[in-house]
Amino acid sequence: MKLKIFTAFALGMAMCISSCKEDFLEVTPTDRVSDEAIVGDSVLFEAFVINRYLGARLQDKEADGVPPGFGRGWEYALWSSLTDESIYRSDDNTWLIQRGQLAPENTGIAGSLWGRSYRSIREVNYALTNSEKVVMSQAHKDLLMAELKFIRAFRYHDLIRNYGRVVLVGDRVTQLNEDLTDPALFTRASMQESIAYVIAQLDEAVAGLPTDNSNTWQKGRATKGAALALKSRLLLYAASPLYKQNGSQVTWQDAATAAKEVMALNKYRIDPQYANMFIAEEGNSPEIIFARYYNLNSRHTALEIANGPNGYDGWGGNAPLQNMVDAYEMSNGKMISDQTSGYNPQNPYADRDPRFYATILYNGAPYRGRAVETFTPGGKDSKDGPSNWNTSQTGYYLRKFMDETNPIQNPWNVAGRQPWIYFRYAEILLNYAEAQNEAVGPDATVYEAINLIRQRPEVSMPALPAGLSQAEMRERIRHERQVELAYEEHRFYDVRRWLIAEQTENVPAYGMEITKQGTNFVFNRKVALEGRSFQNKHYWLPIPRAEIQASGGKLEQNPGY
Known part of the structure; x- marks a missing residue:
């Protein structure tokens, strides 16, 4: 990253345990940094603050090679594959959410949001609480405090948009031996209290943050x-x-x-x-x-191999749905459902919104020196092509975010x-x-x-x-x-906040089957993933069962779970 991220510090919940003691032996671990070192060295303290832009990897296939940031970001299965935008080729615990099988015991790829957010909030609170012990200029310290409040606000925003009402812990730094009878650890604030707290934190952050990051290493x-955008x-x-x-x-x-x-x-x-x-x-x-x-x-x-067509040796990961393809207007600004739009269902990719061409690879799309071939029989990017286990189930591949100057084959030291x-x-x-x-x-x-x-x-x-x-x-x-x-x-959050997810997420996950007959193509819509379903309770994610159990049953679960 452009940020000087010191990932080797491994500063998480265990950071307060700086030594292991027994009656006959005292050992100082070498895989962590002590509290005294962090607050006693201004360089280490700033590194600790910068690392709070990242989070802990808490489940399999999360953050390939680097710690996760805010939200999901660049993963093999994108967050879009929990919506009507795409489905993930290899599942990776996304299909259960698409099919409405989400449960506190089985949260799929959405399972780490609660734990990672509160872990990060605790780490921010640690830095805020101990900042007075750090020797540095007050102006620079104020800047770091503003950053920490922004980071904490971002984590709470992520909790609110996924779970609704949250537990507000203030500046408290919880310990491993915390008294589980304290209701403040498990009482969820009202929606208005939750939002008001985060907005107040952002207002304080705005007052202390710079307009620009002038140095490259601050990028x-x-x-x-950033704080005003989050607000x-x-x-x-x-x-x-x-x-x-x-x-x-x-x-x-x-x-x-x-x-x-x-x-x-x-x-x-x-x-x-x-x-x-x-x-x-x-x-x-x-x-x-x-x-x-x-x-x-x-x-x-490496996005290009993770999402590229199988005929290029890609893995066809996040496959765009026909549902999304149909959303793009014609270049004249009319929806394809408009009888006067000029849309031709047997030439469906002609004259569309230019953002369609920048976002989705379709049959006939120019890509890396040839046209994409999702047709059968014989299409190089269809099930008749090489590596057919990586063929898109929808007939489309993702183009947005893909850099054609990056290799698809052996991208590991470049892409x-x-x-x-x-x-x-x-x-x-x-x-x-x-x-x-x-x-x-x-x-x-x-x-x-x-x-x-x-x-x-x-x-x-x-x-x-x-x-x-x-x-x-x-x-x-x-x-x-x-x-x-x-x-x-x-999209995941928009359809929920608008209360339209029961319409958009109960529509089948459609793809397109293209058959080549001589020099012509025949297009037939198909269901690419069976069983797509959404219930009223799914407007919020369930709090993982392990979190409820850790609270001794005191943490309130979301309705319906």
Whole structure:
């Protein structure tokens, strides 16, 4: 990473146990750093703070080669494969969530969010509590304290958007021998209390964070823009139907104001290019607000082999669904369901939104010197091609995030350096447009925000038609989020906060079967993954059973589990 991440420090829950003592022997372990060393050395203390941008690897196939950051990020199975965006070729504990089999005893790839978040919160609290012991300038210490509050806020935001109400532990540093009878350790705050706490932390962080990280080695650390962007996202969520029904008192106007705070910085703008911002290793896009960066010594999953077509020796990992393909408009701005759009079901990939071509590999797509062949019989990227166990079940492969300059074969010492973007300016504009539309209706600023995204030079989609009602604009904004932010860990949360997941997630996971007959192709929709299901209880994740048991049964489980 561009951050000087000292992963060898292994500073987690066990960091307070700095020696092993018996009556006849005292041994100082060499695989950890003592409390005294951390607070006694300003360099070690800052390294400890920087490491809090990362988390612990808590389950199999999590974080390939580097510790996980916030959210899921670059993994073999992306978070998109729990939604109507994609399915994961090799399952990896994603299908049970797609099929509505999620349970406290079986949480699939979603099982580590609770434990990792609270572990990180404890580590942040340790640093905040002990900061006065560290000898450094007060100005620099204040900066580190602001970073820590941002990191803690991000962890709580991740808890809230996945589980709803959270346990607020303040600055408390829990110990392994903590008294389990203390209700403060297990009492979940109200939704409004949870959100208010995080927003207060972000306001304090904003006051202490820099506008820019001027040095290269600071890249990837929090700024005012990052904290304000997180505030914008959380308040947008908190104003949404799911959160309101669970006790949030945040208004749409609150959310619109928060998005405008980011816009008012006049620091970020829409990147003229769409595809390139996801693969530029230096992350110099004017659109990126906050991201995680990688380098050759700290690389993530080699995306090209993990997701590439089998005919190129790829593994076909996160296969886009037909559900997602159908969401892309025609280049004239009309949905394919519109009889006047010009859509031809026997030539379905012609004249679509340019973001479709930047995001999804389809039959006939130009890629690495030849056209993708998902047809049968004989297609190189179909089940008739090489390594047919890696064939996409949907007839599509993921293109977004893939760098064609990286090798697919033997990528291990080269690939894996694309940034993972946590916040970008397009999200802020979408946040503003949604909140402002809900607060006052589709005024000129709502149109302006959406059209800035649609009309970036590389995309150049038509502006939204004038005269839309509030309800019509709502649907257009939701659609724009689906297309613009595809595969970036938004869809899972959007359909839940809008309370539409019982519609979108109960639709079959569709793919496309393409048969070649002479020089022509015949297209037939198929079900790519059987049994897709969503129930009302799935709007929130279950707290893992092990966490409930560790609390002695005092921690309240989410309804329905």
